Amino acid sequence: MVRRLEPVPETCETRAQSGSRVLDRRPRFIAPRAAEASGAVLTGLPAGSGIVALRLRSLGDTLLTTPALAALKAWRPDLRLAVAVEPRFAPVLERNPDIQEIILVPPTLTGRLRAVRALRRFRPSLALGLHGGSTAAWLARTSGAPERATFAGLRHRWAYNLRIPPQHAPGTRLHTVEHAASLLTALGMPRPELGPLRIFPRPAALAGMRRRLEARGLAGPYLFFNTGAREPDMRWPPERFRELAVWLRERGMAAVMASPEAGAPIEGVILLSGTSVDELIAAIAGSAGVIGNDGGPIHIGAALGKPTLVLYSSTDVPVWSPWRTAARWLRAPDLATVTATQAEAALAELGMAPVSGARPASPGSGG
Numbered sequence: 001m002v003r004r005l006e007p008v009p010e011t012c013e014t015r016a017q018s019g020s021r022v023l024d025r026r027p028r029f030i031a032p033r034a035a036e037a038s039g040a041v042l043t044g045l046p047a048g049s050g051i052v053a054l055r056l057r058s059l060g061d062t063l064l065t066t067p068a069l070a071a072l073k074a075w076r077p078d079l080r081l082a083v084a085v086e087p088r089f090a091p092v093l094e095r096n097p098d099i100q101e102i103i104l105v106p107p108t109l110t111g112r113l114r115a116v117r118a119l120r121r122f123r124p125s126l127a128l129g130l131h132g133g134s135t136a137a138w139l140a141r142t143s144g145a146p147e148r149a150t151f152a153g154l155r156h157r158w159a160y161n162l163r164i165p166p167q168h169a170p171g172t173r174l175h176t177v178e179h180a181a182s183l184l185t186a187l188g189m190p191r192p193e194l195g196p197l198r199i200f201p202r203p204a205a206l207a208g209m210r211r212r213l214e215a216r217g218l219a220g221p222y223l224f225f226n227t228g229a230r231e232p233d234m235r236w237p238p239e240r241f242r243e244l245a246v247w248l249r250e251r252g253m254a255a256v257m258a259s260p261e262a263g264a265p266i267e268g269v270i271l272l273s274g275t276s277v278d279e280l281i282a283a284i285a286g287s288a289g290v291i292g293n294d295g296g297p298i299h300i301g302a303a304l305g306k307p308t309l310v311l312y313s314s315t316d317v318p319v320w321s322p323w324r325t326a327a328r329w330l331r332a333p334d335l336a337t338v339t340a341t342q343a344e345a346a347l348a349e350l351g352m353a354p355v356s357g358a359r360p361a362s363p364g365s366g367g
Contacts, residue, residue, distance in 0.1 A: 041126065041147055041162070042188035047078040049125040052143060054084045054136040056105055059277070059296025061176070063092045063197050063303055064323065065130060068181035071192035073098040082122050084115065084139055091277040092300070095200035105139065112139070119143040126187075129160055130180060149187060162187070173318050196324035197303035201285045202278050209282035213256070216270055222254035223352060224284050224301065225269055226292025235293050236311040236335045238266050243340035244291070245269050251353055258283050258297075289352040291343065293335075298322060307350040309343065311335055326350055 045051075053069065055062050062085055069081055082101035083093055090102050101122055105115040112135060119139060127140040129150030137156030140148045149162035157163065167182035168174045174182060177194055185191050213219075225245075229235045245255040245268035257263070258272040258280050265271045272283060281300055284290060290301030291309040301308045302322040310322065312331040321327065328346040330338050347353045 039186070039188045041149070042072075042076065042184065044188075045076075045079065045125055048080065050080040050082060050122050051126045051128065052082040052084055052101075052103065052119060052122060052124040052145065053128045053130055054139055055130040056084065056133065056136055057086050057089055057131070059089055059092055060299040060320075061131075062089050063199060063296070063299045064176045065180045066093075066096065066098070066198040066303070067177050067194040067196065067323070068184055069096075070098045070195055070198055071181060072184055072189055075189055075192070080122075082124065084119065084136075088277065091202070091281065092199055092303075095202070096198055098198065105135070107135075115139065116142045128183060129154065130183070132156075149183060151183065173316070175321070175323065176319055177323050179319075196305070197299060199281065199300060199303035201281045201304075205276075205278040205282040206285060209279060209286055212272065212279075213270075213283075213286070218254055218256070218270060220252065220254065221288045222256045222270070222286075223248060223347075224287040224290045224292075224297065224306075225255050225257040225266075226290060226295055226297040227257050227266065227269075228259070229293035229295050231314075233335070234295075234313050234315070236338065238264070240336075240338070240340050240343070241269060241292075242267050244343050247340065247344050248353070253288070253353070256283060256287065289347075289350065291347065291352075294320065301325070302327070307352055309346050309350060309352070311338060311343075 053065060055065050073081060080100045081098060082103055083099055084103040084105050085093065086107055087104045090104060093099055093102055103115060103118045103122065105112060116139065124143055124145040125147065127143045127145035127148045129136055129140050132154040134156060137159035141159040147162060148160045149164060150160045152163040152165045164183055164186045167186055181192065181194055225241055227241055248255055249268060255269045256272065257266065257269050258275040260275060263271050263273045280297065284297060284300050284306065285304050287306060289307040290298060292298065293311050294315045298308060298310055302325040305325055307326040308322045310329040312329050313333055313335050317329060317331065328350055330342055330346060332338050
């Protein structure tokens with residue numbers, strides 16, 4: 001059972017200071033000399049040693065670390081594994097049997113100080129810097145871990161004493177899943193056959209999502225539309241999603257989308273407003289497949305083994321493509337030039353365009 005390691009509240013009179021002042025006034029933060037990465041680090045850890053992976057944010061990035069953690073746990077089941085993550089992204093790790101602790105890192109000064117206390121209670125022997133930000137570096141340096149490893153080239157050299165050089169041949173690229181695993185292989189883990197992404201939906205969320213969709217009149221198959229994206233130029237136009245929804249509806253397939261807020265409705269698509277991450281996972285779990293813009297829901301779909309169609313603009317596809325699932329993608333610098341007809345053909349190739357069957361629900365307002 002995964003236990004969320006909540007920081008214990010404490011009174012803190014620490015005065016907020018700029019990063020430069022902390023470095024000047026607290027010598028223990030002075031950058032250590034670079035140490036050569038040793039292949040004996042992981043093999044030399046005693047049974048029961050703790051390892052914490054620092055992967056603070058992003059649904060997709062957090063989920064993409066799970067094959068490496070699974071490989072490590074399969075090789076050394078005696079180790080205790082923890083992941084430090086911001087609370088809003090923790091649901092993609094919960095119930096994962098490879099992870100013994102989820103250390104929550106709220107994005108506030110007080111929350112981060114409490115997270116340090118939680119890290120020290122975990123007593124890691126090794127901290128893995130999988131996030132290049134300053135908060136992850138600070139957590140690594142204050143975790144109490146005698147070994148702190150990250151990739152060479154990342155910022156905040158002062159926080160780590162093991163900096164791993166690139167593990168891929170010149171001129172080649174590693175998928176993000178392989179990149180995360182390469183940090184572990186450089187530290188001594190035998191090179192594994194990496195499995196799929198791992199996610200474990202909350203049963204209550206699955207049941208609740210079924211009831212929610214039934215209340216909207218949907219009892220048949222549907223595709224999940226990921227209509228959002230980090231940047232505007234990474235978004236397929238809403239009109240294209242509308243055209244695709246009409247085409248699906250003619251074939252007995254509904255379309256569902258979700259938003260953590262009210263969300264902007266698209267004609268022909270059932271909008272689930274105010275969804276949590278648990279509910280997002282449940283909505284994708286109940287779907288026949290996923291189509292949409294690059295982002296976390298695409299990787300949730302891959303983790304759940306759903307056939308997936310992705311619309312890419314500037315994304316480095318070999319590095320971020322859906323992992324270990326049936327997938328197609330359409331790519332163009334301007335996604336407005338990708339037609340619904342092209343998406344229909346790709347969906348047909350993936351088997352996500354069934355012949356007419358039961359009439360799907362009529363989309364309404366968000367709910």
